[in-house]
Amino acid sequence: MRKALLLAGLMSGISMFSVNSANAVEIEYWQYIYETRVNAMDQLIENFEAANPDITVKQVTFPYADYQTRIVAANMAGKGPDVMQLFYGWLDKFVAGGLLQPLPQDAFPHEQIESEFFPIVTAMSRDGEYYGLPTAVRSLALFYNKKLFEDAGLDPENPPQTLDELVAAGKAIAKFDDAGNMITEGMTLDMAGQDHQWWREVLVRQFGGVPYTDDYRKVTYDSPEGTEALEFYTNLQLEEKIGQAGFMDEGQAAFRAGKAGMTIDGTFRLGSFSQIEDFEWAVTELPANADGMRSNYSSYFANGIGAKVKGEELEASEKFLTYLTSPEAMSVWLDVVGELPARRAVALTDENTSNPIYGPFLKGLAYAHTTLFVDRAAQRQVAIDMVNRVLLNGQSPADSIKEAAADEQAIIDDAM
Template sequence: MFRLRRLMIMTLIVCLGLAPLSACSSKEPGSDEGGTSPVSSPGESKGEDKGDGKKIEIKYWRHDFKTEVNTLKKIIKSFEEQNPNIKVKMEVIPYGDYETKIRTALAAGNAPDVIGLDGPTLAAYAHQEAVIPLDKYMDADGNKEDIAAPVLESLTYKGQIYAAPLNDASIAMFYNKKLFEKNGIELPSKDPNEAWTWEQVLKAAEKINDPAHKIYGIDPGWGLGQDEGSTFVKLPFIWQAGGEILSPDGTEVKGYLDSPESRKALSFFSSLYNEYKVAPKEIPPEAFETGKLGIVVNGPWAISGFATSHPEFKLGEDWDIAPLWKDAKQVTPNGSWNMAITKDSKHPDEAWKFVNWVTGVEGAKLWYKETKNLPARLSTASAIPELTEYPMNIFVEQSSKFAHPRPVTPAYPVITTAVSKLFADLGVANRNLDEALNEAVTTIDKALQKYK
């Protein structure tokens, strides 16, 4: 699933909760949707109609991503075989056009029955009542107790669940094993419960760092770009120090993003670039894969990505994976793509039957086997041996024990932009902490006021 970076580069969602439903537009190249093949059904169900013998058509929109689209075609085929009176029509939309098309359709009252929905967009859609609560369905046959608690929290807005999870996401500490050994650094534990501290990471980065030979100690957060992927991997610093972005009810930023704990995290992050100078402000392409970077943060999708792009760079020989670092707390980020039912659906019960087929207990197992995306269901992890073994067990256990969702608020588009800029200001520009924080807090507070 290395497209978390691709799928989560969401500059277009800045206007998601703040503009009319047809106001946003953006472009980004996508991949083709590929072919399909039969698959055994992931569950049992009986087809039904409305009494007139006609098939019910469920329209499903999602963004393009070849592996997932191919998998969905297989799952749709098995669903239709078991539900002969329900037809699923899937439309695959280029990622850069996806939000615009959905919001335009919602504004016109002709949205599809089911949509793919990324975690950060959920609250905006829910706040606008563009998607329906799924609680009655989840309680009836959604096996809600099988969904990891942090995932369920990320799908909940004002006490109601608005989406069913396709998968989850997590990140860990990737390290260059040969650079560690060359510099006499003891290798970190692979036990998900034994994460290195910030201090241990810093000491290792200092030993590795050799700018004269273009070798750098650490990239702590996918560079210093300003996008959703950047926010996703950097927010854990604040949570690890004991800070938060917003108050528990999601209405206040003052006293949280600028708390002593959050300040500590932001100061440490800045020090990696400007005091200790172990993090480069400009990272050479493929620095980690080519032996120029000691430590980097990444997710499980990178495992197959490295194997494809750099087969000579071998897991276990050249590089390894350890749990994400910690401070006062061990915390990792979570949240990924989900499925929601729109307010425009004339067949919400049949739409749920399809959603539950894809995201339910058996569907989730098939989804992992085909896509290798981190599962959101606990039963998937226990049913598939490789998820209980290194390296996938690190991501699975982190997700179930240490995950923290991003703020679930319709103001999130403003929050992600402000926070991403805050980290960039501190890293690239070495901006004064108080000034940068005050600007971010003021920006976020103005956005929150609109929803009070």
Template structure:
């Protein structure tokens, strides 16, 4: 009898212990869009975090990129969203004005913190109306990538990519191939405004032609002056006059380069892991070509934020998770597994001699990250301007002025709300 009582007592104590542990466990949800290497790494990171924080569980939920913002808009206002969310930095103003995000705890994430741990362009673009709303793990920038085999076939030194825009245009013409009817069969330079082309125009070419695309507060569009038009015309001339490439050639710029149908491309550091995995692809990366001694680059990033309404133990757990996934250790893992660059500039030193990583890291030193009020809308306006030139034969000056007017209207409407 005593044995039975002891057994029952032991069972009751075990059940109570489990109940207490369960009551003490906090579960938070993390959302990001589906990108295989990021999702796999995040699964690994969550296991590491949970081991270090036994009272916290993290559930990762992913959605297709195409429907991500729609899911956010439908879920967060209804109280069915995540606790921690991953978003493109260019969406931050839209997310804040929509009430999706809360300010990060100022005692943990403030101006001094960002200036110490991040590149300047990050510190500037995670702030909105004097408050900080997000922190990234990694950043991306652009470089010129080239196919060394196609360089050899064209009689070019495979170890010497073009260093200036004039050289780039000359190389592109030499590397382009056509069939008997004059149709392009090998692009000397991929021209994909829906890829990184729109960023190349906005953040690099405009600035290299001595134009500043926006006012300091990003509320005025200023790229449609004579210098901006000259930059835009240089870009579109490669398509309509030199015919070294055109939008959607061989499906898109990434597909064309991967399949050996494009000799050069402007692409991001996030492409490193993909290109390294392609058998027999001999490729190189170099800093973007300069123009009249002017260098420029575009930096972007996906960043992590805490959703509005998260409080109490969930908020504490979310802050811990956010600090973990933005730590220097995780930033190093992100570079190795995803190919995106550490957001902390102090980590760049060890890669200064790496032939693949170094050009991307070097570009961060002079990169820009414009603030958007509607990144998708502003991107579409510039892409449409290119389409007007090459599909509808509109003069580049007219197309760019129309784009500037359309974008100005979009920006004005955002700030009137």
């Protein structure tokens, strides 16, 4: 009796084992919750599983606010994801913490990455190794409200192309009530939104300055040129009065409500602005300076492989990552999420570049810079405070930029 029981137990064990091996390798993919991204990923997983019946991919999502903490905590517990999405700016921290493994060079040869992807992906490489690759990239552009342009007597088909034209258009659109309170902004001023990127990587360069050294380890915007760039920005409120920080709480809210003529924002805003029904809006490249020089800020979420993944899970993860960075996946991502393909060949098709919405963003990618943040939130705070000191406390731009440079340098040094 006892023998029979033992045998039965053994049999069931064996049969379970065989079912498991015949079934599939299961890998976990982690990303944060953002409806279109989750939907796009569901679609990609479905396609991938159809092509690879021996692999199942489980998508796990967390609210953005918790996402980083979850990855780090899961890694400590040894239960991290096989493939994960990470912001390029987290890379230093994640590599130092041993959360990621370098991408195998046979599956992802460096020459191929560097020739086929936009150059900004080099932000994912450390010490000669790539730690992740993006499906899609983001850049900035100038959104404008066609209706407000018309009302102000401006040509909605000819948006401003230089900073001077931007200020002129803003002045034409801005409206005030009898008491002098702003009721329509010419342009939103929201340092907590994308303006800090615009200032750092675009304005500083357009005024002849350099924001950081090439490795982004030394702050160099504390210069007469940088000061001029800051003065230009703060004067949009103080002198030109085309915008007002804090107007309608957030820049994007003011634009959505049709109370702002222009706003600088990223590709990721396309989804939310596409729900606007009260007016027509369009997109144009970020304005050039007087010499025609343009710049842009680009960022992305990359996909990397967890440090502890090995064996058949690693093999499956490699396959999945290859699919995520394939032209097919990029097209799906563009259609569903609206983010730009990270491969040049997929992005720069005639169809995409002539697209009135994607076109300006794609043009921006060609000359974009990618700030290597060590602590994005803290560095953004430095920029917010720098502008607030001028706007609220009346500090001189020169003094304020000096303080900001010292604060940001301390954050960078602390993290190194």
